[in-house]
Amino acid sequence: MKNESSTTTLYQVASAAGVSPATVSRFLNGTAKVSDDKRRAIERVIDELNYKPNLLAQSLKMGSTRTIGVLTQSLESGYFNRAMVGIEDAVKAAGYALLIMSGHWHADEEAERVELLIGRRVDGVAILTGNMSDQQILDFSRRVPIVAFGREVQGERTQGFCLDNYRGACDAMEYLIAQGHRRIAHISGPVDHRDARARLAGYHDTLAKHGITADPRLVGAGEFDESSGLQAVNALLQANLRFTAIFAANDLSAYGARLALYRRNIRVPEDVSLVGFDDLHSSMYTTPPLTTVRQPLYEVGTGIGRRMLAMLGHEQPAEQVPGLSLIVRESVRLV
Missing domain, CATH: 1.10.260.40 (lambda repressor-like DNA-binding domains)
Incomplete structure (x- = not known):
């Protein structure tokens, strides 16, 4: 030999x-x-x-390349990077390496990238959210095992799982209401994004639960990025709408909202309280440190990796979907 x-x-x-x-x-x-x-x-x-x-x-x-393809949406995003670190840590002990491509939230581009990954003979594909349809993913899974985060799709060679974004949004709103806030603005995510819709539903349902009439003018359209958070809060302020707190659909939007408030000499949390969603690493270093809903992104990544290894024939313990948690810092005050 x-x-x-x-x-x-x-x-x-x-x-x-x-x-x-x-x-x-x-x-x-x-x-x-x-x-x-x-x-x-x-x-x-x-x-x-x-x-x-x-x-x-x-x-x-073995007829195996010992590579796992990863379809992310943005290589610049701390959100996706943390999950990819978890995937890598989960699979490297079994001798696998990652081949990473980004789809930039465009369904056609995502499908093209998955085709490229399959063409490079990856053993499996991990998909981090995105806009491809469930049927497209099921079709691809006939050619290669797929683990898809951010959707519930299931098939013979497909596993999907989601975090409870609705519950996380409800927890954030419950906390703001417990601090005495009633006029709460919301910076939403993209209207076609599953997680954004769940967080918006949590916002509305928690207001209704406490008998608070929702003001549709207090919901600003966002795109899960800093610039849209900035623009949404600028629009709220220019309309002279009254609010004591903002619940942003993700931390990046909260960063943009914070800048918009700063430029108007509006203090956080003395004048307006602010809550985000994700708990990106930088959120503990904002001024003030941001109260936010923690998504266990590293654990999501390790869960994706272990699910993939199990689909490829490696014995793995059963995976549980990790939970969300509210991280209370210094960006909310009692009113």
Whole structure:
């Protein structure tokens, strides 16, 4: 058999670990469970001998490229980047690497990128939200396993899951109302975005639950970015609408809202309270630190990775959908 590396062979690893070459191969390929004792022995020898498997040879033998395609929407977004770190951490121990492409929220571009990933013979595709239809995803899954975050699509080779955006929005609104706020503005997300619709519904339903009449003029259109948050709050202020708090549909919108208030010498939280949604890393460093709904994005990523590994035949523990939580900082005051 050809050497797996220039200095150490698979047979040498097996001999030093006191196991068969087939056991080492199963351990490296993840094709069958290896006992804890044997796993520890193999890992120790691999570390001691600095063994480097020939991944190309393994791929050719198994008909696998050991790559997972990831369709994100923006490579610049801290939201997506945190999830991608989680995916990478989940799959790298099994010898997989990521091939990442972005779709920029355009369904046609997303479909084109998935075609490119499949053309590069990825073993599976992880989709981070987007605007492709469920049927498109199911059609692609006939060719490659797919895990899709942000939708409920399910199929023979498709797994989808969502976070409870509606519950998260309700929690944010409950907190604002508990602090005495009644005139609460909302910066929405894109009208065609599932998560944005769920957060808007949570806004309206929580107001109704407390007998607060919703003022449609207090809902500003946003696009999940800083500039639309800035523009939405500028429009509210130019219309001379009265409000004591803003619930932004995501943290980026909240950053833009904060700038709009600052330029009008409106203080946060002394004059207007502000709540976001996502808990991006930078939100703890805004002035003041932003109260927000935390999406466990890293855990979402590891969940995607583990689901993908399970679909590819690697034994994995059952995955639970992580929950959202309200992170209270300093951007809300009692009125």
